Amino acid sequence: MKLIQGSVTAAKGFKAGGDFIGIKAKKKDLAIIYSEKPCVMAGAFTQNIVKASSVVWNKTILEKGEKVHGIVANSGNANAATGEQGHKDTEQMAALTAEAFSIQKEEVLVCSTGVIGVNLPMDVIAKGIPQVAKQISGTEEGAKNASDAILTTDTFSKTIAIEEEVEGASFTIGGIGKGSGMIHPNMATMLGFITTDINITQEMLQKALKKAIDTTFNMITVDGDTSTNDTVLVLANGEAGNKLIDTEGKDFDKFFETLYEVCKYIAVSIVRDGEGATKLLEVNIKGVADFTSGKTLAKSVLTSNLVKTAFFGADANWGRIFAAMGYAGVPFNPDRVDITIESIGGIVNLLKQGLPVKFSEEKAKKVLLESEIKVLIQMDEGVAEVTAWGCDLSYDYVKINGDYRS
């Protein structure tokens, strides 16, 4: 695997662009990703009962199994809880984009992120889509503009591209993502757009995406809130020229592993840029009964406000971690639990076989003052291992969310 520049325009045949069109006050707010060659697609969407109309649109296209040419996405307005007009507006966004590229509206996926319950300013969008469509390019700058245009409270862009080989050809996967509040993906996530030139069937693409998402996007949490708009989309246009991947095997594994790295990078970047976050927390649980139990335990720890504030305050309050495991609803023997914290500042055992370890507060502080901290939990319930990511809870989280109608 080789990290390369360019994110969503790194793979052959993809263009992208983004610009300010007037939905937000002044930042870029409309992005387009486009492939001349039609793409097979895979997608994963929010499980929230309150779904944005764009989610409904994309799911319908995915279920039909038709090929698509691209994605149009706006930030600043989620077009969720907007009723019949919301559905019409989503369809209109697809139609306007289709018009600009002389394709069918059903070949355009639509995403929205921002405030809930406000109808889209369609006059602004009607002018903005042709404007951005004209600007798209296969350059790094085009990808950067698209990546900027989907951000809301994010403080940095999340972009990545990786090149890898399968039999007879090299291929590329590039992606962009955005957070950074209402992040507790269930089945899907905030927004993640991934493009690749691999030659693959829709079935295998969807299979790879599902598998990658389960251990990346679905293992992160910022604030425990699952958004109405969470969406990850992958477009594959086949331009790498490899032998079609239509079954599991060596090529599929290579593709999956690369896709996994792209998903993990975007997912972890989103947590790292969580609203108000000062620290990235990784919870790794070994010896758990199964994946689901481990995921429940890890997320219980990472969503506990008491745990999150303790990390913000660099306080080695392992009692809160232990308590959060205890109320997760997963049966386990508390007398067989070890808890250790680790960072580049060092490593400190806090709990051994359910009992406190006498530790140096000074050493613990040194571990906890770093910006990336691992919580290693060893249990004695089985052989599964899971990793999940979250962040601390700071004054700024309260400030951002007390002030901003997002």
Add this chain to the structure above:
Amino acid sequence: MKLIQGSVTAAKGFKAGGDFIGIKAKKKDLAIIYSEKPCVMAGAFTQNIVKASSVVWNKTILEKGEKVHGIVANSGNANAATGEQGHKDTEQMAALTAEAFSIQKEEVLVCSTGVIGVNLPMDVIAKGIPQVAKQISGTEEGAKNASDAILTTDTFSKTIAIEEEVEGASFTIGGIGKGSGMIHPNMATMLGFITTDINITQEMLQKALKKAIDTTFNMITVDGDTSTNDTVLVLANGEAGNKLIDTEGKDFDKFFETLYEVCKYIAVSIVRDGEGATKLLEVNIKGVADFTSGKTLAKSVLTSNLVKTAFFGADANWGRIFAAMGYAGVPFNPDRVDITIESIGGIVNLLKQGLPVKFSEEKAKKVLLESEIKVLIQMDEGVAEVTAWGCDLSYDYVKINGDYRS
């Protein structure tokens, strides 16, 4: 029902006291509640797998069905995750108290609250228990001292007493409680001690407590964290002289209703005094399929950090309320949901049949700047109605929990 003074010493035959003995730095930290006459008891305890040794001790006594004389409780140290020594120390606390009153250790209930994972300073406790035992009295001051001695980060005492009549006699129920972090009771709660002179069987007392707790203590949340020590205990010494309540009927109903009011008062007081809380939030859901669905939906709204910070910022961000309902895991039709906010500042409809209502931001601000706010949610799934209580999330919550190893 008549509100009277005195809390846990208001019922006939109960004495109480509390003092500083040296577990905390300077505040009162040991409480004793005592009845000369043996009491039937009822209890509800944390469902956390990580249980304090005192919880184990009290459950064993409750299961044996023996009568008890009182409660000894310390604050400043939870005696949880303290292994075999923890169990010995709990037993020793009971034994020391029993010695002071010439009773059996199995007649003494034990509660602890405070930091997890540190063994109790038993030398301090050995001196402190006789000291407090000597001070107990049936006065208001005795009750006040006991109530102060169980507090941790609480900013005020939670005390109440109600007098009511059953056939042939009047009786009293009095209670004290403490919060105010790690509050998301499951089956039981933080600490709540209730005394009554009603003449009742243990079976009926436990029945009344279970029923009262389900709709009071179990419907509150401060931070979504279920403690390792949650305990509510009721002691009934029968001194009211009423005909023994040993079955359901008019007298049981009267007793239950009074107990419910005492539990509700203590539970809501705990939320009102939630760590860093500036606002009490009441979520009332009508038209929900059943109690469990309603509880899940209400708690999903009240534990959402995005909802909590929006209330802190007095922002009528109903999208966050709607989204929190949507990811609660309870099926419902989002197109049949109304959301209204109400306080003494007024009433404002935000969502009607799943669609935003055009509302005056100024009027909404007026509602939201009050310290007690109701969120009224109307659904169309059934006829059940539930009420739950929570609080906002402020800078002070982060400050308290980033700084304090509680």
